[in-house]
Amino acid sequence: MNPAEKNQIEIIIRNFHESKQYVPYFTDLKQHETFGVIFNSLEEEQVEEVKALIKKYIREDIANKKTKGGELFKRFFDLNEAKFWDFRLLNDSAEDQENENFQKLGKEIENELFKYEGILTEKMLQQEKGLDKVLGSFYNIVYSYFPKMNLVK
Structure with missing residues (x-):
């Protein structure tokens, strides 16, 4: 090309x-x-x-990414790059959502993201700022790379 x-x-x-x-x-x-x-x-x-x-x-x-949520997602990506790409690939196929690998890896990523959500929540509570907006923004980032994340059981 x-x-x-x-x-x-x-x-x-x-x-x-x-x-x-x-x-x-x-x-x-x-x-x-x-x-x-x-x-x-x-x-x-x-x-x-x-x-x-x-x-x-x-x-x-x-x-x-310049937001707090974006910076935390970048940290997640840097520390879990192989899992990121594996799960992104699994998100592409409609058949894979019932697949054991999709569910297992999705759960691992979900648990890891909960840690970052906790860090973000703690930071925002200390600053007494709009927690809902910041968490919403963080999960918009997550879903922009893993559009089928909500199918993890």
């Missing part, structure tokens, strides 16, 4: 994230109402390039 094509794909990824409130998977891009035809016609090597651009976007998005 040439640089202009990569740039266009990055814009599509960013726009999808902003409009749908979660970072797309390649399968989402294939189903896109406008650009799906293009993504469906890509060769395997190009598909891998698009997937790499999605990963790059995620890394940059996490690194650029």
Whole structure:
């Protein structure tokens, strides 16, 4: 892919994230109402390039979070990167939500995120600021990378 094509794909990824409130998977891009035809016609090597651009976007998005919740999510990502990518992959498939691996890894991640929620709650109570808004923002970040997190039992 040439640089202009990569740039266009990055814009599509960013726009999808902003409009749908979660970072797309390649399968989402294939189903896109406008650009799906293009993504469906890509060769395997190009598909891998698009997937790499999605990963790059995620890394940059996490690194650029400036809120307290965003900083804590970045810490979670840095300490649990392998689990992050494994669970993100499991979130992509509709069949995987009943899968034992999805449930087991989802529970591990959920428990880890509860620790960060506790840290965030403690900080906000000390500052006597809007806890609900901050926690809501934190979980918006979580769901933007794991859109099927709510299916963990």
